[in-house]
Amino acid sequence: MTTTTWTCSELLRGESSKSYALIVVNQPIRSDLLEKAWKSAKIKLCADGGxxxxxxxxxxxxxxxDIVKGDFDSIRDDIRDYYTSRDVRVIQDKDEYSxxxxxxxxxxxxxxxxxxxxxLSGRVDQTVHTMSLLHKLHREIYVLDGESFAWLLREGRHDIQIDHDTMGQTCGILPVGIDSARVKTKGLKWDTENPLVTIETDRPVMWTCEIRSPL
Known part of the structure; x- marks a missing residue:
């Protein structure tokens, strides 16, 4: 069985060992989380009202x-003009199918x-859309949202490195978008007390853990 190792806790420390692209969506922003994620990312984008x-x-x-893109039904005119004046690529895309x-x-x-x-907060349709993309897009996608850090674990074995300086004690394994899953875990004792959590699953499940405040 192939094992996937997750070391993405670096995002919460403002570090990066790989190429990350940060997309700011139109939901409330936690300033310390923004600062860390911004430092980790090589490319930064805003989705319309983001x-x-x-x-x-x-x-x-x-x-x-680097880029502001969307259909521009949410971005304010003064902000659009501001980023344009600062040589940010501001791209209007009116495609109704995306x-x-x-x-x-x-x-x-x-x-x-x-x-x-x-x-993963705010409007229900936006939350469902985010979770749907985690399943549909076979890409490495992480969601940082207020109190939670989440990503999808596909079928197989996963080793998740836990950073207790940035991650809190609560976590969750969620069968979102599937009827059931057979899941085996190691390193959990109600909460995350260990530096490594191992999860084996026969169906895709969402992993979430708490983000400490402040970072």
Whole structure:
């Protein structure tokens, strides 16, 4: 059985050993989480109204994305003009068959891991869309959303490195989008007390863990 090792806790420390692309979606932003994820990412994008969220929380105006993209039914005109004036690629895409998030993902090279800042809170349709993409896209995708860090574990064995400086004590294994799964775990004792968690599953399941506050 092939084992996948997950070392992505570096995202919560502002470090990177691989190529990450950060996509800011139109949901509330936790400032310390933004700072760490921004440092880890090589490419930064805002999905339409995500540009509003980034601009409003960026009091020092130190965060400039590489790309702002969407159908632009949410971005404010002044913010669109601001990022344009700062030489950010501002791309309007009116395609009605793709969401703003999908439009941004299309801009990211296939060999980059995707990091979504937001996507599991707020509107129910947006949350379901995020979870659907985790299943449909055979790419490495992580979701950082307020209190939770989540990604999909596909069939097989997974070794997850736990960083107790950034991750809290609670975690979850969720059979989202499937009727059932046979799951075997090692390293869990109600909460995550160990530095390594091993999970074997015969169906895709979502793994979530708590993000400490503050980071």
């Amino acid at each position: 540009a509003n969220r980034l601009y409003d929380i960026d009091s020092e105006k130190k965060y400039l994305p 969401t703003d998030l999908m439009k941004c993902i299309a801009e990211v090279p296939e060999d980059y891991a995707l990091v979504l800042l937001g996507g």
